[in-house]
Amino acid sequence: MTTVAAAARIRPKRVLPGFGLTMGVTLSYVGIIVLLPLAALVLKGAEIGPERFFAIMTAPRTLAALKLTLSAAAMATAFNAVYGLLMAWVLVRYDFPGKRILDALMDIPFALPTAVAGLALSALFAGNGWYGALLEPMGIQVIFTIWGVAFAMAFTSIPFVVRTVQPVLEDLDPQYEDAAVTLGAHPFTIFRRVVFPAILPAFMVGVTLSFARSLGEFGAVVFIAGNLPMKTEIASLLAVIRLEEYDYNGAAAIALTLLMIALVLLVASNLLQARALRYKGRGA
Amino acid sequence: MTITIAHLTRRFGETEVLRGIDLSVEKGELVALLGPSGSGKTTLLKIIAGLDWPDAGVLEVNGEDWLQKKAQDRRIGFVFQNYALFPHMTVRDNIAFGLTVRPRDTRPAPAAIAGKVTELLQFLQIPQLADRFPAELSGGQRQRVALGRAMAIAPELLLLDEPFGALDAQVRRDLRRWLREVLQQAGSTTIFVTHDQEEAFELADRVVVMGAGRIEQVGRPEEIHDHPATPFVARFLGMTVELPVTLHAGRAGAPGLDTASLPRVAMADGPAMLFLRPTDITPVPDPQGRFTVADVTSTGALLRLRLKDDLTSAEPEIEIARRLAPPLRAGARIHLRPEAGRLFPATAGIPPAVAPAIKALKESSL
Numbered sequence: 001m002t003t004v005a006a007a008a009r010i011r012p013k014r015v016l017p018g019f020g021l022t023m024g025v026t027l028s029y030v031g032i033i034v035l036l037p038l039a040a041l042v043l044k045g046a047e048i049g050p051e052r053f054f055a056i057m058t059a060p061r062t063l064a065a066l067k068l069t070l071s072a073a074a075m076a077t078a079f080n081a082v083y084g085l086l087m088a089w090v091l092v093r094y095d096f097p098g099k100r101i102l103d104a105l106m107d108i109p110f111a112l113p114t115a116v117a118g119l120a121l122s123a124l125f126a127g128n129g130w131y132g133a134l135l136e137p138m139g140i141q142v143i144f145t146i147w148g149v150a151f152a153m154a155f156t157s158i159p160f161v162v163r164t165v166q167p168v169l170e171d172l173d174p175q176y177e178d179a180a181v182t183l184g185a186h187p188f189t190i191f192r193r194v195v196f197p198a199i200l201p202a203f204m205v206g207v208t209l210s211f212a213r214s215l216g217e218f219g220a221v222v223f224i225a226g227n228l229p230m231k232t233e234i235a236s237l238l239a240v241i242r243l244e245e246y247d248y249n250g251a252a253a254i255a256l257t258l259l260m261i262a263l264v265l266l267v268a269s270n271l272l273q274a275r276a277l278r279y280k281g282r283g284a
Numbered sequence: 285m286t287i288t289i290a291h292l293t294r295r296f297g298e299t300e301v302l303r304g305i306d307l308s309v310e311k312g313e314l315v316a317l318l319g320p321s322g323s324g325k326t327t328l329l330k331i332i333a334g335l336d337w338p339d340a341g342v343l344e345v346n347g348e349d350w351l352q353k354k355a356q357d358r359r360i361g362f363v364f365q366n367y368a369l370f371p372h373m374t375v376r377d378n379i380a381f382g383l384t385v386r387p388r389d390t391r392p393a394p395a396a397i398a399g400k401v402t403e404l405l406q407f408l409q410i411p412q413l414a415d416r417f418p419a420e421l422s423g424g425q426r427q428r429v430a431l432g433r434a435m436a437i438a439p440e441l442l443l444l445d446e447p448f449g450a451l452d453a454q455v456r457r458d459l460r461r462w463l464r465e466v467l468q469q470a471g472s473t474t475i476f477v478t479h480d481q482e483e484a485f486e487l488a489d490r491v492v493v494m495g496a497g498r499i500e501q502v503g504r505p506e507e508i509h510d511h512p513a514t515p516f517v518a519r520f521l522g523m524t525v526e527l528p529v530t531l532h533a534g535r536a537g538a539p540g541l542d543t544a545s546l547p548r549v550a551m552a553d554g555p556a557m558l559f560l561r562p563t564d565i566t567p568v569p570d571p572q573g574r575f576t577v578a579d580v581t582s583t584g585a586l587l588r589l590r591l592k593d594d595l596t597s598a599e600p601e602i603e604i605a606r607r608l609a610p611p612l613r614a615g616a617r618i619h620l621r622p623e624a625g626r627l628f629p630a631t632a633g634i635p636p637a638v639a640p641a642i643k644a645l646k647e648s649s650l
Contacts, residue, residue: 175368178335181355182362183382183437193385197372279372279417 038259045256048249056253061229062238066257069235072146073214076153080210084161085203091162092169106163109156114219121152122223144226149234152221153214160213164206168199201273208269212262285311285346285440285473287332292341294327301327302338303497309475314467316484317477319494320520325477326445328494332475333362333443345441358441361434361472365446367426369418375429376401376414382437404432408466424455431463435470442467444476448483460486481521485509493517515559515628523559523626525600527593531556531627539595540574542621555630558622562588562603566621569610573619575600577612591618 045053056062091103109117125132125142135142142148172195180190196203218236225232233241235254242250292305301324309315317325330336331343334355343350350358369378383397392400405411408428418426427447434442447463448456464487467474478484484491485505493501493508500520501513512518519526529536534548536558543558567575567589575591578599582588586603589612593600602620612618 173366173368175364175366176370179362179364179368179370179433180381180385181335182333182358182360183385183433184356184359185381185385186356189385193381194370197370276372280419 041252041255041259044248044252048253052249053253053256056250057257061233062235062254064230065233065235065238065254068146068149068232069215069258070261072149072153072234073211073217075146075150076157076214077207077211079150079154080158080161081203081207084158084206084210085165087158088162088165088169092166106159110159114156114217115223117155118152118220118223121148121155121220125151125224143224144228144232146232148224148226149221149232152224153217156217156220157210157213160209161203161206164202164209165199168202169195172198197276201276204269204272204276208265212265215258215262287441287473287475288342288344289328289332290342292328292331292338292343294324294331294336294338300497302331305341305497305499307492307499307502309473311473312471314474314487314489315476316488316491317475317494318479318481318484318491318520319500320479322496323494324497325494329443329445329475329477332441333360334358335362359437359439361431361437361439361442363427363430363434363442363444363447365449367418367430367450369426369429369433371418374415374417375405375410375421375432378418378429379404379432379436381433400436404436407469408432422455423451424459427451427459431466435472440472442470442472442474444474446478447476448478448480456483463487493520495520510624512559512626515557518559518626518628521561523561525560525562525565525602526598527558527560527600527620528596528630529556529558529627530554536627540619542568542619545621545623546625549627551627551629556627557630558625558627560622560625562601564622564624565602565604566623567591567602567604567610567612567618568621569612569616570619571617573617575618575620577614577616577618579614580612582606587612 048056057066087106091099091106122143123129125135125148127133127136127143132143140147142151176194176198177190180194185193216236218234218240221234222237225234225237227233227237235258239251239254239258242248242254287307287309289305289307292302293300294302305324305328317328319325327336331338332350334350334353337351345358370381373381379401380397383392383400386392401414402411405414408431410425410428410432413421413425413429418429421429427450448459451459460483467487476487485508488505491503491505491508492499495516500517501508503511503513508517509521512521512523527538527541529538529541529543531537531549531551531553533553534550536543536546536549536556538558541558546558563586567577574594576594578590578592580587580589583603585606587606587609589602589604591600591602
């Protein structure tokens with residue numbers, strides 16, 4: 001009898017209970033809310049057939065919309081990369097009155113309905129708005145141009161850079177900088193050779209997210225862009241217009257293209273990150 | 285490289301971290317700053333390095349005012365407690381860092397830098413680690429790399445903050461011997477910070493004992509070990525048994541103590557405090573003895589006796605080699621024979637009621 005008992009396999013117990021339940025709920029959620037709609041979109045896109053798809057995407061109006069969206073998103077991201085990094089640096093490295101308020105303000109673009117942001121920006125940059133009244137006499141037109149589109153995109157996606165870089169910068173041990181100082185490095189060299197490499201992976205995530213978000217930004221942009229076909233019409237808006245015209249294939253093709261760009265970006269960013277973090281991967 | 289420090293003070297808000305430090309270090313000397321945590325030793329080291337600034341005082345090196353000099357220009361080698369190796373650089377790049385960040389006109393050619401790094405890797409006996417990242421090294425290997433990185437800029441002054449703090453006991457002992465040899469060969473002036481007296485005594489030519497922002501004693505290791513200058517140093521160096529005695533003609537006496545082994549001292553008659561190491565006391569079974577054994581624990585080599593002092597109701601702990609110990613059980617009465625100790629005037633001591641708190645503080649800091 002005892003030998004039988006001894007031979008019985010012991011099932012290791014998990015210390016934390018509820019794995020089956022929590023994992024099941026999570027996977028169902030991901031399936032229903034994220035994967036299924038994406039799959040539907042891909043299937044819809046596949047129905048169209050390659051020639052038709054190609055025709056839709058190379059139509060001048062679609063190309064113009066994509067070009068505008070991509071260039072404006074690139075401009076917004078470039079701005080956010082510099083300004084977001086600076087903002088994170090200021091919020092982490094210095095103490096000043098109002099720091100907590102400034103820190104809280106950084107979340108406003110996330111919390112604010114994008115339409116509200118769009119309206120506010122349009123009002124500011126309109127010919128009789130505060131900024132517009134200053135800029136337009138100088139011949140700088142923001143509203144109804146790519147500048148306005150880029151500005152709206154930058155506004156809504158800046159927190160991605162700040163909020164990804166900030167915690168990493170906070171955790172960065174000041175000893176590395178002290179060590180660099182004792183070795184004779186001057187401030188800019190320390191930033192370039194010690195601090196920036198440490199925050200680079202997080203920075204890349206922030207920049208990629210900022211770009212991806214800018215590609216898809218809709219609410220804030222449509223108010224300031226003017227939405228002139230071939231000029232200031234962004235890709236997501238074009239998809240909506242196609243949908244309103246009952247051109248489901250046209251809408252799906254544009255949506256699918258945007259989806260692919262976003263996916264490629266995320267994969268590329270992850271690969272770059274893995275490369276930047278390779279020193280952590282190996283070894284103990 | 286002669287360092288002169290005078291009247292150095294530093295406060296963080298309300299806390300006075302350094303309360304007037306005077307110290308000079310000669311060229312080629314190996315000096316240990318020894319003290320419990322919070323004694324200001326690391327702050328002093330950082331001020332010498334230029335990573336912190338005093339509120340007042342003098343710091344001169346070879347007659348030059350270093351308080352007017354930025355850390356970058358002091359050309360010191362600093363080894364951090366956790367080594368602070370740049371995690372994204374290989375060992376080779378870490379060691380080369382100090383050379384590659386020089387301004388273009390004084391920077392050695394890449395080939396010269398590579399040569400210097402290879403030479404250092406050989407000197408530190410780690411050429412096989414050149415292309416690894418810090419995350420792939422053991423604690424002892426990291427320490428060697430950190431030392432290499434500090435030595436690459438050919439510093440005249442090496443500063444080490446708790447160089448063995450992050451290592452386990454066995455590695456500590458091996459590396460201590462090795463470090464001593466390396467420092468002797470390098471011949472640079474070295475100051476290191478430690479809270480471990482054994483480390484300080486084994487490595488240093490001269491030990492500076494610090495407590496609460498002041499220098500308590502400066503001297504050669506044996507000198508400090510045998511003749512602690514203040515009750516603080518005595519306690520810090522493990523003289524944890526404090527017994528009130530009366531001095532008469534230079535001899536200490538107290539009921540229940542056999543002080544025949546203690547030498548005469550040149551101190552005025554009157555009450556005094558005798559500081560003893562737990563291992564410097566022999567318990568002698570004595571039915572009329574002043575002390576009762578409260579309990580006996582064995583650490584393997586040693587027997588640790590907790591005693592009850594019938595006179596003061598203090599509870600001193602003494603230790604004795606197990607094979608030399610008389611058969612003692614809890615409840616046995618004994619008297620004590622101190623073999624070596626240090627006497628301080630009674631006023632200098634702290635009442636026995638406070639002593640356990642100090643001891644607890646000290647243990648928590650170790």
